[in-house]
Amino acid sequence: MPDKNNSFVIQSSPHLREKDSVPKIMYSVIISLLPAAFASIYFFRVQAAILLLSCIAASLITEALFLWLRKRPFHSLLDGSAAITGILLAMTLPPSLPLEFAIIGAVVAIGIGKQVFGGLGHNIFNPALVGRAFLQTAFPVAMTTWIPPAMIKVNTATFATPLANLKFQDAISQGTLTSLKELFWGNVGGCLGETSAFALILGALYLLLRRSIDWRIPVGIIVSLSLFTGIFWLANPGKYASPLFHVLAGGLIIGAFFIATDMVTSPISPLGAWIYALSIGLVIGLIRLFGGYAEGVMYSILFMNAFVPLLNKYTRPRILGEGRKT
Amino acid sequence: MRIKTFPHGVHPPEFKELTAEKSLEPMPPPEKVFIPLLQHFGSPAESLVSKGDEVSLGQKIGEGKTLFSAAVHSSISGKVLAVDHYIHPGGNLVPAVTIANDGEDRYVPLEKERKDPFSLSPEEIRQKVKEAGIVGLGGAAFPTSVKLTPPKDKPIDTIIINGCECEPVLTADYRLMLEFPEDILKGGEIICKATGATRLIMGIEDNKPGAFEILKKYAQNTRTEIALLKTKYPQGAEKNLISALLQREVPRGGLPFDVGVVVQNVGTTKAIWEAVSQGVPLFQRAITVSGSGIKEPKNLLVRLGTPFKDILEFCGGLKDGANMLIMGGPMMGISQWSLDVPLVKATSGILALDSPPPVLEYTCISCSRCVGHCPMGLVPTQLMKCVKYENLTLAEAWGILDCVECGSCQYVCPAKISLVHWIRWGKNRVTSMKRKKSA
Numbered sequence: 001m002p003d004k005n006n007s008f009v010i011q012s013s014p015h016l017r018e019k020d021s022v023p024k025i026m027y028s029v030i031i032s033l034l035p036a037a038f039a040s041i042y043f044f045r046v047q048a049a050i051l052l053l054s055c056i057a058a059s060l061i062t063e064a065l066f067l068w069l070r071k072r073p074f075h076s077l078l079d080g081s082a083a084i085t086g087i088l089l090a091m092t093l094p095p096s097l098p099l100e101f102a103i104i105g106a107v108v109a110i111g112i113g114k115q116v117f118g119g120l121g122h123n124i125f126n127p128a129l130v131g132r133a134f135l136q137t138a139f140p141v142a143m144t145t146w147i148p149p150a151m152i153k154v155n156t157a158t159f160a161t162p163l164a165n166l167k168f169q170d171a172i173s174q175g176t177l178t179s180l181k182e183l184f185w186g187n188v189g190g191c192l193g194e195t196s197a198f199a200l201i202l203g204a205l206y207l208l209l210r211r212s213i214d215w216r217i218p219v220g221i222i223v224s225l226s227l228f229t230g231i232f233w234l235a236n237p238g239k240y241a242s243p244l245f246h247v248l249a250g251g252l253i254i255g256a257f258f259i260a261t262d263m264v265t266s267p268i269s270p271l272g273a274w275i276y277a278l279s280i281g282l283v284i285g286l287i288r289l290f291g292g293y294a295e296g297v298m299y300s301i302l303f304m305n306a307f308v309p310l311l312n313k314y315t316r317p318r319i320l321g322e323g324r325k326t
Numbered sequence: 327m328r329i330k331t332f333p334h335g336v337h338p339p340e341f342k343e344l345t346a347e348k349s350l351e352p353m354p355p356p357e358k359v360f361i362p363l364l365q366h367f368g369s370p371a372e373s374l375v376s377k378g379d380e381v382s383l384g385q386k387i388g389e390g391k392t393l394f395s396a397a398v399h400s401s402i403s404g405k406v407l408a409v410d411h412y413i414h415p416g417g418n419l420v421p422a423v424t425i426a427n428d429g430e431d432r433y434v435p436l437e438k439e440r441k442d443p444f445s446l447s448p449e450e451i452r453q454k455v456k457e458a459g460i461v462g463l464g465g466a467a468f469p470t471s472v473k474l475t476p477p478k479d480k481p482i483d484t485i486i487i488n489g490c491e492c493e494p495v496l497t498a499d500y501r502l503m504l505e506f507p508e509d510i511l512k513g514g515e516i517i518c519k520a521t522g523a524t525r526l527i528m529g530i531e532d533n534k535p536g537a538f539e540i541l542k543k544y545a546q547n548t549r550t551e552i553a554l555l556k557t558k559y560p561q562g563a564e565k566n567l568i569s570a571l572l573q574r575e576v577p578r579g580g581l582p583f584d585v586g587v588v589v590q591n592v593g594t595t596k597a598i599w600e601a602v603s604q605g606v607p608l609f610q611r612a613i614t615v616s617g618s619g620i621k622e623p624k625n626l627l628v629r630l631g632t633p634f635k636d637i638l639e640f641c642g643g644l645k646d647g648a649n650m651l652i653m654g655g656p657m658m659g660i661s662q663w664s665l666d667v668p669l670v671k672a673t674s675g676i677l678a679l680d681s682p683p684p685v686l687e688y689t690c691i692s693c694s695r696c697v698g699h700c701p702m703g704l705v706p707t708q709l710m711k712c713v714k715y716e717n718l719t720l721a722e723a724w725g726i727l728d729c730v731e732c733g734s735c736q737y738v739c740p741a742k743i744s745l746v747h748w749i750r751w752g753k754n755r756v757t758s759m760k761r762k763k764s765a
Contacts, residue, residue, distance in 0.1 A: 008664075010661040011650075012750065013659055013733050014736050015650070016339075016656045016657060016733075017685065017737060018737055022691055022740050025691075025693065025740055079688065121691045266692070267694075268694040317704075319704060319728050320576075320578075321577045325584075326584050
């Protein structure tokens, strides 16, 4: 028993706190990405594993370097956020990307995407996507060279992702459009995390149940992309692919559940989240159907990231009793 | 029956099992009491006694001379040792009267004659409540007579008796409901009479089925409705309770009067009945003494002005390792630095805890959990940032003054930011900024 005065801990209320914490949230995201990471290793074998490990290592080293330069405590290195950036970056890269390019991507992601803004919580754009956008611009050929999964034997010279096949090779009239079943299980070409929708959804369910991500964001993206592509599909199924194809193909699932939901770079109000998510889906649809790229997830999310401060400003939730007269 | 509730809020662990089955036990009066003359929201009462005076139990020793003030009564009989300043659990020094107990408990009720309480006029009821020094016993300590005086242009149609006790750990209100259901219901009727309200609702959280059943039984054949509410914090916060029970929204910056409602806590309601029916002034109150650091957790009836030290000793003392003392509940209670502070009208409980090790604070990652849990619809993280970066005008525009400091945001914050601390400081600064502007 503290002896009379001045030995009690004094603090501001509340005196109870929930156990969840920033590192726990970050590690839950890492856990949720494991099924997809293992799926990518299954499909692309050692290349995927090396890519994942080198991106994680490069992210952590860059984070440590910047923390040291900025004279910040090193505990934030272990909060898990830099590792997530590394994993997500690797998941958005083609499996055949040369290792040095991937490492440059990770350095840019953490350095330019995150630390120059002030580190965790201060960045405007999703760091992994900043890294990927840099690579896409700097090394366009390497970033669009695809290899098939280990279990299919095809002519690698003409191998394309399902979306590129759809857009540039007239897949629907040729009858070569990838089947939904293959898209779902992931036996297709693409970035590490673009392949198995099943493995991604498995991890995403865990995040949703744990409430680590806002359900409005994936729902909003999927709904608006489906509506947009659905209208064109109904009008001309001979030219346009079905909404389900668009949802399962490319980086939509990983983007909607794991990248757009990044807490730091998504809006804080429910209304803001809806506007953000519906807009991302729409922009993806526009790029895929009418843009110069086969895939549009990365640029849509980066584009909407830029609007988040504005959305936060103009979508303040209604205060209890607001608008009622005294 | 549909269980009512409000949007948002949190579900902290309850810890009520420590004391829920323990009856209210009257604690013997201590040797000395230190009765602050400021135990309510408003200005201090003025002392009516001086050093050396003999006082009896229930004698008025402080007069509330302004509207927002309340009378203060002696809680023991004995001799006034000092009329000066003493520490208050709120953290400041306030005028206080120190009385030595003569052990006789000579009691003089406020009045000799007794009238049928239901024959009294609203004005007479208010007068009796004011004379008895009753303030809100839920914790805010707002002078009750003011709450019973609705403005002429704002008719009151509904009285809500607040039996939520949504703070974890506390069980004193639960015990009051189990042990004094009749007094509470009659008190409710008196409040209706004083305010002209026709509807009387009592709200009880569904983690207190015992209280719900017993009140339901006593309320049979009366107009009182007993409503079951979801166990959720802060269900008992006035504005949230009104929205849960009546789907009415108190305007921003307004009072329950604005939607025709008066809310009174069960303890207050019981005190009103005792004052009006028997002339008993407020000289004691029900509290819960609990927490992981208390040897024998109890529900007690304690005389006002009793030092915390005496109360803790009566509960077997503190366990080794107890290093935090809180007045009130764990969500809104105030940390205490001394065992010498006295029990005041606003003390709903005394908790001793082994405080958790200091947590590592992270930067806000905009997870928006604070937004999703704020019962007032605020954006706590934005308010925190406004205060931190000195943008008080923006803080005001984003509703910092609407914050009720319930602590839900900080409870859920995964970055462990002291949101309530920032917001409370910001509220003070915004209020003084506004005062300067209008001056």
